[in-house]
Amino acid sequence: MEQKLWSISELADECGVTTRTIRFYEDKGLLQPQRAGSNRVYNYKDKARLILILRGKRLGFSLEDIGEFLALYHAECDPAHASQLQYLLDKIQAKVKLLRQQQEDLALTLQELTRIETECLSHLKLPNSEEPLTP
Template sequence: MTQPTKLYTISELADELDVTPRAIRFYEDKGLLSPQRAGMTRVYTHRDRGRLILILRGKRLGFSLREIREWLALYEADPDQVTQMQALSEKIADRLRELEQQQVDLEETLVELRRIQDQVQAHLAAKTDS
């Protein structure tokens, strides 16, 4: 006998994944989620839950909604997920390059700020010593 498919309300899904119902509705408005309806109530399947997990992971890693949408579309088009994984690998490589450049930029900014702070402190020390 087959198990009935687990359905989630928006509140259950939000609580389980630690997001707000508003965030879920936002992803719906952007076409990333398409819940079913039971009367006036949105109901989400296990598949919707999985998509939301991927969306949240993509956002946390800094991917745009456009990039996430493309990746989800590939998932639908390629059941073997080969194309999706290749595209994801390229996006990850791009994101790594971006973050590594940001890291270099941040380190340079920190060095410059420390240098300026040292100069300011030296100037203040000279003024208070005189």
């Protein structure tokens, strides 16, 4: 069964980034597409990788961190590199801590923002609609 393939601009469109961005990630070693002649060709695995990268970015990971985490998805738990694993484990645990803090921050902020939002809305939707109740 033939696999679907993407050109660089198709992939860019579908993932909402520019071709420059995709080439940049390749420079950083995050993507390694095949070539057809000199043209880059992406398969579904490449696309999945890109999607993971973008999710990492939305969470505030650096591209360097993302590179290391991506390695984990493949080398996962090879006991041959225990020290490297321990290093990555430390990074993960630190990041998990940060992310939990973010969850708190996020909840608080959403709460305050929606409070302000509703206050604003009430002011915008009722511009001197009625006279005060003091005649």
